[in-house]
Amino acid sequence: MKRLFSEREVRALAFFLPLAGLAVLGLVLARPRTTVEDAARIEHEYEERVDSARLHPFDPNRADYEELRSLGLSKYEAVSLLKYRASGKIFRIPEDVALCYGFSDSLYLRLAPYIRIGRKYALAPRDYTSERIVPEPMRPEPFLVDTVSAAYLQAIGALSRRQAQAFVRWRDLSGIRDMEELRACYVISDSVADALEPYVLFAERRPSPFEEPVEINTADSATLRSVVGIGEKSVVTIMAYRERLGGFARVEQLAEVPGVTERNYERILKQIRCDSCKIRKIDINFAAPNELGRHPYIAPRTLRKLLKTRQLKGGWSTLEELVKDDILTREEAARLAPYLQFGVRKTEKTSDSTSFGGEVPPDYFQ
Known part of the structure; x- marks a missing residue:
């Protein structure tokens, strides 16, 4: 019977197989073993890092080690970003941060809303305008809508320069007395209005000095609109409800109208009266x-x-x-x-x- 291996091949296998076994054993022994205690410690460190993080706008091209750590990055992640920069790489768009070695998708998604690329390195569009890249926005503070400037609305990041200027023109022309009228401005989206609502202040205005309050059953839309607390949308809903009802028998029925808030209801009551003889x-x-x-x-x-x-x-x-x-x-x-x-x-x-x-x-x- 013919042999499968020659004597020379058998001797070679006998020499290399033990060496291969030793190499595998060395790799197994050299690999660090993570115990249950180590896993618990790592998880605890991560939770502490997330809880202590103070997320704020930052420029990845300029942030130092301490700032990166304050954002909740681990030592390894912070050093990885710094090494990325040290190798000559530049962050041109926020998505470049996700290319850093060791950055997970969840970490990038957590940081993405706060990444600000400075004008020096940001990729400008072909039709570049100064509005496309803005410096870090100011922290908003409560402001009076009657006197707020376009520059302030732009500085807090609420509106672009053109939008802020359009808003001021709208305000000066039409007046803004409550959130309903603020949302009616064509440059204010619902998301912007929701973000501004905690900071917007409206001047307390006294009702117009009517010789007598507005009679709600016979008033037309222009007369109702002159009542402080009744906006453009409220006028439509009040008149539609009045038509269905056949007229208001009591001023308190105004609270039944959809869209009339409790705050506006209290203000409106002081300026209207109701003639129940006018009902249908x-x-x-x-x-x-x-x-x-x-x-x-x-x-x-x-x-x-x-x-x-x-x-x-x-x-x-x-x-x-x-x-x-x-x-x-x-x-x-x-x-x-x-x-x-x-x-x-x-x-x-x-x-x-x-x-x-x-x-x-x-x-x-x-």
């Missing part, structure tokens, strides 16, 4: 279903019961009957009372009946 009434016995359904105090479930009972019974003469027939609760009846009238059908045989749509005397059905 509904004839509960003969009004069309769509007319009844538009009223905000008549729920769909109530409307169905009302129409079904009216078809069978013919109508009612008092609110008390609606409560007894389980059409309305006493609370619903009290709310609807100013808006209802009870018309009766005039017959040829009965001369003392009233015509459709008329007000019924209180003692008529007794």
Whole structure:
């Protein structure tokens, strides 16, 4: 039988196999072993590093070791970034920081909102303008919207130069009295408004010296807009609700209007009055279903019961009957009372009946 290996090959294998085994054993023994205590210590150090981090805007091309450590970087990560710079590399865009050896994606995502590349090294766009790269923004402080300058809004990073100038022009032309009007400015996005809201102050303004308060049931949009606390959007919602309601019986009903905040409600109450004689009434016995359904105090479930009972019974003469027939609760009846009238059908045989749509005397059905 022919041999697989020659004697020379056998001697070579006998020599190299022990050497290979020793090399593998040496690598295993030389590799540092991480015990449970070491893992707990590393995790504790990481948690302490994250908790003690004070994230703030920084330039990776200029930050020193201490500043990097204060941002929550480990010694290894801080040295890695410094070595990256020492090798002649420059951070041109924030994403370059992620190229540093040992930087994880989670670390970069945590630092990304605070990375500021200085104008000296940043990549400028082809159509360069001074607005594209700005210095580190100022920390915002509370400011009065009536007097804030465009330079300040730009310095805190809220708006670009053109946006800030447009905002000041808008304010000087239209006036800004509350957050609703601030959000109405076309250069203020919702995110910017949310960021500015904790710092914006509005001057306390006295209501205009009206000879008498605004009558809310007959006032047009321009008159309502003159009331401090009613903005452009509030005017639309108030007038739409007034139309559905048929007019306000009490000024307190203004609190039911969507979009009227509690703060504005308190200010508005001092400047308006309500003439309940101006409200539009509904004839509960003969009004069309769509007319009844538009009223905000008549729920769909109530409307169905009302129409079904009216078809069978013919109508009612008092609110008390609606409560007894389980059409309305006493609370619903009290709310609807100013808006209802009870018309009766005039017959040829009965001369003392009233015509459709008329007000019924209180003692008529007794």
